[in-house]
Amino acid sequence: MVDYRRLGLKAGLEVHQQLDTANKLFCGCPTKLRDNNESIYEIRRHLHMTESELGEIDRAVMEAVQVQRRFVYKGYDTTCLVENDEEPPQVLNQEALDIALEVALLLNMRVVDETHTMRKIVIDGSNTSGFQRTALIASNGNIVVDGSAVRIDILCLEEEAAQRIPDDGRTYSLDRLGIPLVEIGTAPDITTPEQARSVAEHIGIILRSTGKVKRGIGTIRQDVNISIAEGARVEIKGVQTLNLIKSIVENEVTRQVGLLRIREELKKRGAMRIKADVIGVSDIFANTRCTVIETALKSGIVMAVNLPNFGGLVGREIQSNRTLGAEFSDHAKRFGVGRIFHTDELPKYGITKTEVNTVRKKVRAGPDDCVVIAAGDEGQVRSALNAVVKRANEALDGVPEETRRALPDGNSAYMRPLPGAARMYPETDVLPVRISKKRLKRIKRSLPELFQERKERYMKDYGLNEELAELITRSANAPLFEQIMRLNISPTLVVMTLEATTSELKRRGVPVQNLEAMHFIELFELICANKIAKEGIPRVLEGLANNPDKTAEEIASEAGLQTLDRVAIESVIERIVQSKRAFIKEKGYGVIGPLMGVVMLELRGKVDGKLVSTILKEKVSDIIKERG
Amino acid sequence: MKVGDRVRIKKGDVTYTGLVMPSTGEYIVLKLDNGYNVGIKKDASTKITVLKKGAKIARRKKTPAPLGNRALPKVSILSTGGTIASKVDYRTGAVSSQFSVGDILSAIPELAEIANFNGRVIYGILSENMRAEYWQELARAVADDIKKGADGVIITHGTDTMTYTAAALSFMLKTPVPIVLVGSQRSADRPSSDNVVNAVCAARVATSDIAEVTVVMHATSSDDQCLIHRGTRVRKMHTSKRDAFQSINDKPVGLVDYKDKTIYPFGEYRKRNVQELVLKEGLETKCALVKFFPGASPMIIDHYADAGYKGLVIEGTGLGHVSTEWIPSIKRAVDNGMHVIMTSQCLSGRVCDRVYDTGRDLLKAGVIEGEDMLPEVALVKLMWVLDRTDGQEEVRQLMQTSLAGEISERSTYG
Ligand SMILES: [Zn+2]
Secondary structure, X not given: OOOHHHHXXXXXXXXXXXXXXXEOOOOOOEOOOOOHHHOOEEEEEEOOOOOOOOOOOOHHHHXXXXXXXXXXXXXXXXXXXXXXXXXXXXXXXXXXXXXXXXXXXXXXXXXXXXXXEXXXXXXXXXXXXXXXXXXXXXXXXXXXXXXXXXXXXXXXXXXXXXXXXOOOOOEEEOOXXXXXXXXEEEOOOEOOHHHHHHHHHHHXXXXXHOOOEOOOOOOEEEEEEEEOOOOOOEEEEEEOOHHHHHHHHHHHHHXXXXXXXXXXXXXXXXXXXXXXXOEEOHHHXXXXXXXXXXXXXXXXXXXXXXXXXXXXXOOOEEEOOEEHHHHHHHHHHOOOOOOEEXXXXXXEOOEOHHHHHHHHHHOOOOOOOEEEEEEEOHHHHHHHHXXXXXXXXXXXXXXXOEEEEEOOOOOEEEEEOOOXXXXXXEOOOOOXXXXXXXXXXXXXXXXXXXXXXHHHHHXXXXXXXXXXXXXXXXXXXXXXXXXXXXXXXXXXXXXXXHHHHHHHHHHOOOXXXXXXXXXXXXXXXXXXXXXXXXXXXXXXXXXXXXXXXXXXXXXXXXXXXXOOXXXXXXXXXXXXXXXXXXXXXXXXXXXXXXXXXXXXHHHOOOOOHHHXXXXXXXXXXXXXXXXX | OOOOOEEEEEEXXXXXXXXXXXXXXXXEEEXXXXXOEEEEOOOOOOEEEEEXXXXXXXXXXXXXXXXXXXXXXXXXEEEOOOOOOEEEEOOOOEEEEOOOHHHHHHHOHHHHHOOEXXXXXXXXXXXXXOOHHHHHHHHHHHHHHHHOOOOEEEEEOOOOOHHHHHXXXXXXXXXXXXXXXXXXOOOOOOOOOOXXXXXXXXXXXXXXXXXXXXXXXXXXXXXXXXXXXXXXXXXXXXXXXXXXXXXXXXXXOEEEEOOOOOEEEOOOOOEOOOOOOEEOOOOOOOEEEEEOOOOOOOHHHHHHHHOOOOEEEEEEEOOOEOOHHHHXXXXXXXXXXXXXXXXXXXXXXXXXXXOOHHHHHHHHHOOEEOOOOOHHHHHHHHHHHHHHOOOHHHHHHHHOOOOOOOOXXXXXXX
């Protein structure tokens, strides 16, 4: 067990949630995602570095400028000149602002008197303008999750970025650009990976309780800020699922611990800051068997750089299956070099021991040193190896502050330096919006019920126990539950059906996503009317999931699940009891258990077990009481 | 508490800390440490503590502009305002024009590979505040720089009235070198501004052998190419798109490819060093442009005539018409010495007043057909012509002759 408290773990979350508004944040276009093939025009653009309000050029911006800045955008009949960055934005979408205010109030936040839309410089191409429009709506909130308070620092209303088209580094689709988004940032109050997950889940539930946010993959994304004592703040972006949050935090802690160990080791070895001395080594690989190098050499060059005292450390794992060398490689890739080699992993990949030794000699590497080799276009290779040296020097200080990208396995890869505050300047095309007391009052009046209140109401009104009340309160099925409860039916049965039965069916591979509110309502109407027994619920739901166009009644009748009336039940029981007369006479009331099994075998799903049991007891008792 | 102070503002149970920004109204605007601006309404509970006085919101010192390469052509950049270089105005919260050649060169380092620049600010005004006197001042400055050996001149200009200035310079100057007007449709303070592509392409044209007054702006919505428009044929045809500028009734002079900096000419143009520099900047500014609409009162003609106006361009309907009600007023004005030019609000195509009765009556009243000139170009030209001569026949002849490519002899298809 890792003692996160001892390691000084501090984590904060940034939750980004798309809002389900009719229009985009700054134009009248619908908030509708499109198929890339439906694109009707394409524009090509360059982004240029700009100066922020205070004249400082942000370091994240600087690095992006050096890497890439030509982009292609695909437009649709659902995008307009605002997304194209060819028309000033319209006024801030008031529907979106109302939702943001509602969320702010649910998070116990203080709303600003006047919100100013800012331009947050983002020149990775994801915004045609080169900035993301964002406005701070509220601050100073807090939520209590599992007994501990977590402060909510800020809530911003901003425009969603354009979506990168897969497999193409510089093409973006404009359909997503401009969809309203709330960004919720917590303070670094989270102290365990498990807590990070719960807090994210809690915020997610609050967002969904408004009923005004988009649902589905990609509509909510989490960024996690993580640091440990002596480590540094690392922001991991784009965590798409709740389950991943815990592993992301765990793995980042492992990584920071690993990097701090490497720092200690380097200190012990007396490592000094490395001066990049990138040396051409093409001649050594003239007859190489390494296909990567051989291909690169056709039009390029092989170069190497020595990292004194790094021997054995570059190959060291700092996350599961990710070495310090993988981090070096993340940096090198940004300059178009697909692969780097380091001597900790060589000889391998067709590179021979002789080649390694000759390279080591040429760059004057000592026994404790590690040499990094890259091949390709000279300019790119030189930049890539310089970036490797820069990253190696950061290892001397321990953990570099940076923004990383979440990987699906719970690890992360380098993305860019942490952005500074200088990225913002006022969006002068959008007027500030005053948020009146009257407006806040109106929103407060119509706030969705908070979970605690709802849970208490469910316990009081429906007599649910606390566990079940909690379960249905936090479920997306809560409104459906209340709707079904207008029928005269057992609340426990409804909760168990909505939550437990469906998840059991899902486990068995039944397509429960096809089930709609109407299906459940029909089902419970049948139960209320005693047309089917509750034992038949799983089979009806399974049938409906597989044939969502049918009605519950059709499914029940096809499966022969319709309840038999009392007369029919009695006749089945009578027949069985009569055939077991001798047995009953011999064993007395002890036969009820075994006989119940026999009867239910015939009637399962068509009758209520309680009723069967009552009738069976009567019939058995009749026989026992018979004289003779 | 002053702008630039670092303050802590306590309001109710919230505390904001940040720099005081120029206010946009009665609310305090604070730039928080996280970069966001927020507006705070002062009330009885608001407590303000100044943490650090006078932290100036000063712009960081510019990196010095790259030094020119003496081997490259000499190009003058004359700044007149507009959004080729702009800053945020904290007082109004709006983008305003600000510039210097240093600003432009440090923002667009690519320029230094094309020419050896030198420049000055002629004036810094919004394009919509331009006046005829400013065109004259600009023409003199251009002539000065050409006399001093400039191989080309770039004029940075707000886009709203750029084409008026281009037309004015086209008539005022006979030039041996390129004179290029350039601007940007999307403000230069944003990473996506079209200023870089436009300025680089303009610099390329300024060092070419196209010795005409031209406007160089985006050809499409993409940052790939710019069109080179003749100064007397170009019109701003969209409020906000990058490719707002279009040549009307004529092909553009050519196209510049941003990537390889190649110029592709579409037709004939005046070559470098063919004509001597001549400056004739005189203008008769008592000229006006009037747009006719159904039911419009002829009082507007009477008004200008009574106010002593010397020239009037009418933007008529279709082939060049106004209602019959206007004809007596026009006749009276012409008889009193005013020169009246007819152009068309169709913009595309040629005026012809010999087809319908109203047209023939207009000709009888003394109206001069403006051929296929753009109305604004006809206005600027009329100002220039009326400074040369007042003779009715001479004015008619000059107005109907192409002096700077503003009229085509033939109307071609497409
Ligand atoms: Zn739009």
